[in-house]
Amino acid sequence: MNGKRRNRIFMKALNPLVILCLLFSAFSAAPARADNTPLVRSDFEDGTAQGWTGRGGEEVLTPVAAAARSGAYGLEVGGRTKTWHGPTLDVTAEMEEGHTYLFTGYVKLPSGSSTTSVTMSMQRTTTARTYYENLVSANASAGGWVKLEAEYEFFETADNMSVYFEIPSNATLSFYLDDFSLERLPDADPIEIEKDIPSLQDVFADDFLVGTAFSNSELYKDPDKELMIKHFNSVTPGNVLKWDSTEPEEGVFDFVESDKAVQFAVDNGMQLRGHTLVWHNQTPNWVFYDDNGNLASKELLYQRMKTHIDTVMKRYKGKIYAWDVVNEVIDTSQSDGLRRSLWYQIAGEEYIEKAFEYAHEADPDAKLFINDYNTHESAKSQALYNLIQRLQAKGVPIDGVGHQTHISLYYPTMTEIENSIIKFKQLGLETHITELDISVYQNDSQKYDTFPEDLKQKQATLYKQLFDIFKRHKDTVTNVTVWGKDDGNTWLRTFPVTRNNWPLLFDENLQSKPAYWAIIDQPAIPSAPSNLIASGGSGVVSLTWGASTGADSYQVKRSLTSGGPYTAIATVTGTSYFDSTVTNDTTYYYVVSAANAAGESANSAQVSATPKEGTTPVGDLVLQYKAGDTNTSDNQMKPFFNIKNNGGSAVNLSELTIRYWYSIDGEKPLSFYCDYAAVGSSNVNGRHVKMAEGKTGADYYLEVSFGPSAGSIAAGGSTGDIQTRSHKGDWSNFNEANDYSFDATKTSYTAWDRVTLYRNGQLIWGTEPQ
Helix, strand or coil, rough: CCCCCCCCCCCCCCCCCCCCCCCCCCCCCCCCCCCEEECCCCCCCCCCCCCCCCCCCCCCEEHHHHHCCCCEEEEECCCCCCCCCCEEEEEEHHHCCCCCCEEEEEECCCCCCCEEEEEEEEEECCCCCCEEEEEEEEEECCCEEEEEEEECCCCCCCCEEEEEEEEECCCCEEEEEEEEEEECCCCCCCCCCCCCCCHHHHHHHCCCCEEEEEEEECCCCHHHHHHHEEEEECEEECCCCCHHCCCCCCEEEHHHHHHHHHHHHHCCCCCCEEEEEEEECCCCCCHHCCCCECCCCCHHHHHHHHHHHHHHHHHHHCCCCCEEEEEEEEEECCCCCCCCCCCHHHHHHHHHHHHHHHHHHHHCEEEEEEECCCCCCCCHHHHHHHHHHHHHCCCCCCCCCEEECCEECCHHHHHHHHHHHHHCCCCEEEEEEEEEEEECCCCCCCCCCCCCHHHHHHHHHHHHHHHHHHHCCCCCCEEEEEEECCCCCCCCCCCCCCCCCCCCCCCCCCEEEEEHHHHCCCCCCCCCCCCCCEECCCCCCCCCCCCCCCCCEEEEEEEEECCCCCCCEEECCEEEECCCCCHHHCCEEEEEEEEEEEECCCCCCCECCCCCCCCCCCEEEEEEECCCCCCCCCCCCCCEEEEEEEECEEEEHHEEEEEEECCCCCCCCCEEEEECCCCCCHHHHEEEEEEEEEEEEEEEEEEEEEEECCCEECCCCECEEEEEEEEEEECCCCCCCCCCCCCCCCCCCCCECCEEECCCEEEEEECCCC
């Protein structure tokens, strides 16, 4: 997507037969756009497989009518005998380094099939190795077509690139594929990090190291590297130090990617955490089986473990200061609290002891950690605590506990997290927060297209509470690592389901979020205003925009040329502005920025408008005003109103309020009357409100509202006349000459920006007095 970053994830639990090393990632993307460049289209309408072949050479690919999503034919994929079997297409000729691509395909299962997960992936082959990169997964069924769509950012030259579809959980199930497309996306707008905001590593320099996980794909763009270097003094390679990456085959070590990751940290003076040596996931199957296909003996398993740990740790001795030696070994459903992994099935609890002993022998100076998730849960916390006590009693060299801390806006409680830290402090070990992120969801069925403002604030509050806890226990908490530096690089955009998520401190464009400002205990610079809309009328341009969280004011800027330079024309506190200093038939270009005590945001996206004679600004609702009495110094105010609905649906009048701004000219009780209203005078209410702080031309406003019986304004309709009258209790005179909303020249209904209209409390028309 133009101007946006695509997601590059860290996968926590991948099938080791499918993915050897995850360097690039993808996520469910927006629909194809007109400015995409089409490269491949497979609709199978010519009755051929159109270049698709079987990955295993055994599959039967047949264009048939039953497999058609559109047109006459789709591709039936049958003859599968292995989970990785499926259709593949060579796209090498279409891929160019440095560009982003959109892959889309539709999958359906044959009648009678049970719902199952289907995966679209990329096989990328270089001279050194082959990478299997998951793009996106979705649940396919016989009841309808499921769309698999993902962006893929191509960084490195490859000898061959092929996209493929598979069913990892079923080796024989047939499926249908249709309407596949490959498109190149427009180049994204350049990204610049905020270089002048406080550095996280500096803010917490007296407390603990601040770290981030990363993937090697983040080393190919300067802004990604700049953000890591500025804010983090500790890093964790997300995948390239795992067993399936460093030793995919027995005795065949591959350090190409891990060397890159380690060197980045060394070159930039960062501490480096190694993740991970012994885990039940992303460990190749050969580790657990002998040459005859039987489970390996304990002796063979330990030999392989020691060889692997020796080779990897000694290579990076003095560069990696801490290792997650064993990862996720706790399972509270078992009587002894230990996961029944293949490690355990072969060697029992002893394999954990051996892993720490071998690690200490390989690098006696490295700090050795046991790492797990949900350590706030009482049962899991106790099982892990008991295990560590047993290890310590045997003299096993263990230095610390890693609390992953993958949490959500809704659970766990901060008390649970703090109690867990206190509990393990009693063991005399260091505490690392190893994989921190805060999902915005409460369950797997929720999904947001954009990050709701209230959830941004809720997340900021939780991050602040967390870091306050960490600081209270900095005698044991020595490293706090977030699992990804920005929301574009989070595993939570594909796990547990594919959807947007915003769990980290920086957004997809590497800009600080409210959560960042909360943990450094400073007010956040507002985000740039969104949804700026401009519409031209006769001698006026109407501007509206979405509110920016934390903004105190907005600066409206204008230019006669697209792209600027822009000149500031107004500073307002609301979210609308009427520019009446324009000339008809001239095109104007606008941007708006938000500001508060912390600073000014970037400019909004640019919009343009051309005012023309005889037109009014185009909007759903337009407020018209007429001076019912042009005498500026008599004893009554008579503003008349008419609300027009230019939108496509009716609007309930009970949602609307009008404000007419004036000066009181002597404090006296005021009375309101509606002399006539097409919607019924009894349905029109008025009250006079004294402003907390007077403005030019106004220290009061008349607020007109509507009762539930007033009905609604039909699409394309209007309220008709609303004739109001106000007078003082003693019938003394007003002086309306300088009142903000009064205009004696408006003797017929005219769109007037100095009378304001609100819908459900939100300003939608006019400019309030400043």
